[in-house]
Amino acid sequence: MRITSTRLSDGRELRYYDEDSLPERTAVDERGLEPGSTEQGRMRFDALTGEWIAIAGHRQGRIFLPSAAECPLCPSSPGKLSEIPEESYRVAVFENRFPSFQSGGTEIPDTDRVPAWGEDLPAYGRCEVVAFSDDHTGSIASLDSAHMSLVMDAWIDRTRELGELPGVRFVFVFENRGAEIGVTLHHPHGQIYAYPYVPPWARGVLEQAARADLDGRPPLLADLVEAERASGERIVWQDEHWIAFVPYAARWPFEVQIHPVTDRSSLTDLTPAERESFCRFYPLLVRALDSLFDASLPYMSGWFQRPAHATEAEARDSRLFLRMVSNRRAADKLKVPAGSETLMGAFISDVPPEQAAERIRTTLESTS
Numbered sequence: 001m002r003i004t005s006t007r008l009s010d011g012r013e014l015r016y017y018d019e020d021s022l023p024e025r026t027a028v029d030e031r032g033l034e035p036g037s038t039e040q041g042r043m044r045f046d047a048l049t050g051e052w053i054a055i056a057g058h059r060q061g062r063i064f065l066p067s068a069a070e071c072p073l074c075p076s077s078p079g080k081l082s083e084i085p086e087e088s089y090r091v092a093v094f095e096n097r098f099p100s101f102q103s104g105g106t107e108i109p110d111t112d113r114v115p116a117w118g119e120d121l122p123a124y125g126r127c128e129v130v131a132f133s134d135d136h137t138g139s140i141a142s143l144d145s146a147h148m149s150l151v152m153d154a155w156i157d158r159t160r161e162l163g164e165l166p167g168v169r170f171v172f173v174f175e176n177r178g179a180e181i182g183v184t185l186h187h188p189h190g191q192i193y194a195y196p197y198v199p200p201w202a203r204g205v206l207e208q209a210a211r212a213d214l215d216g217r218p219p220l221l222a223d224l225v226e227a228e229r230a231s232g233e234r235i236v237w238q239d240e241h242w243i244a245f246v247p248y249a250a251r252w253p254f255e256v257q258i259h260p261v262t263d264r265s266s267l268t269d270l271t272p273a274e275r276e277s278f279c280r281f282y283p284l285l286v287r288a289l290d291s292l293f294d295a296s297l298p299y300m301s302g303w304f305q306r307p308a309h310a311t312e313a314e315a316r317d318s319r320l321f322l323r324m325v326s327n328r329r330a331a332d333k334l335k336v337p338a339g340s341e342t343l344m345g346a347f348i349s350d351v352p353p354e355q356a357a358e359r360i361r362t363t364l365e366s367t368s
């Protein structure tokens with residue numbers, strides 16, 4: 001695998017991930033964008049929940065569901081210049097032009113301290129776009145395992161590098177797919193956010209893990225994987241490296257977690273055999289999910305992993321896994337988080353997890 005790092009005309013970084021056999025990437029961004037066209041937003045502290053809210057008003061102007069002819073992630077061609085100067089590519093990662101978090105300024109915010117009311121902080125961090133393929137109509141489901149493995153190389157490279165930036169506390173590798181969940185670009189892509197704090201959901205997992213430790217119970221995440229394996233009811237697939245199941249307390253109509261069998265706390269810890277096995281399975285899973293309703297399934301998918309610059313307890317309690325959720329509950333119905341879910345965070349699930357697991361398992365068997 002070869003990484004080529006270059007700069008777009010406004011100074012943002014662009015990286016290509018290629019097989020060694022492919023020609024060198026030498027194309028130059030000829031759009032002549034103004035340097036520093038991105039601006040840093042601010043973050044406000046919600047004193048009621050202890051959570052940080054990024055206020056990114058400058059993002060309103062971003063492009064919304066462009067046609068293939070105007071797609072910023074399609075490769076460039078004469079007369080049609082995009083974010084990716086090459087005429088073809090395998091996997092490309094670049095800094096988002098409309099970032100919610102940006103490391104441009106020098107000030108690193110202290111997110112551990114409760115600020116005075118009205119004292120906002122720079123939305124420090126980084127937001128990157130991962131273009132999975134140069135095929136506008138593709139998706140994870142259409143990638144072969146060699147191509148998927150370049151996507152994974154990009155995830156691992158970015159986890160390592162962004163996790164080393166001072167002030168970054170969590171590197172979140174994720175994908176939103178489907179207009180039904182607010183995706184503004186159809187081109188197959190994921191994102192990476194490097195947050196200046198440990199985001200609430202990850203912090204909640206770590207708090208539960210610390211509580212298990214304090215109570216003298218077995219390590220939370222390893223124990224959970226063991227319990228799902230022993231029960232077997234919700235497993236949709238497993239091999240010697242990974243186990244995929246619908247979680248016991250799933251909150252969305254379709255929800256799958258994929259855990260490594262062996263303790264790994266970060267994408268950077270995976271062995272070549274673990275990577276290879278994941279890259280064979282994951283596109284198959286997406287293909288199976290797409291055939292549940294004869295229409296591509298809207299989903300959100302993202303990795304929980306060890307925080308960057310982890311404390312001793314965070315390093316002890318972190319265990320890598322992928323969490324994937326869909327809001328589709330029937331061919332023509334979406335689960336919309338309403339009052340209980342949105343205002344109170346109290347989820348009511350419409351689909352029993354065992355039924356969802358059975359459907360996914362059966363579909364997976366018939367599509368692979």
Ligand SMILES: [Zn+2]
Binds near residue numbers: 068072136187
């Ligand atoms: Zn495109």
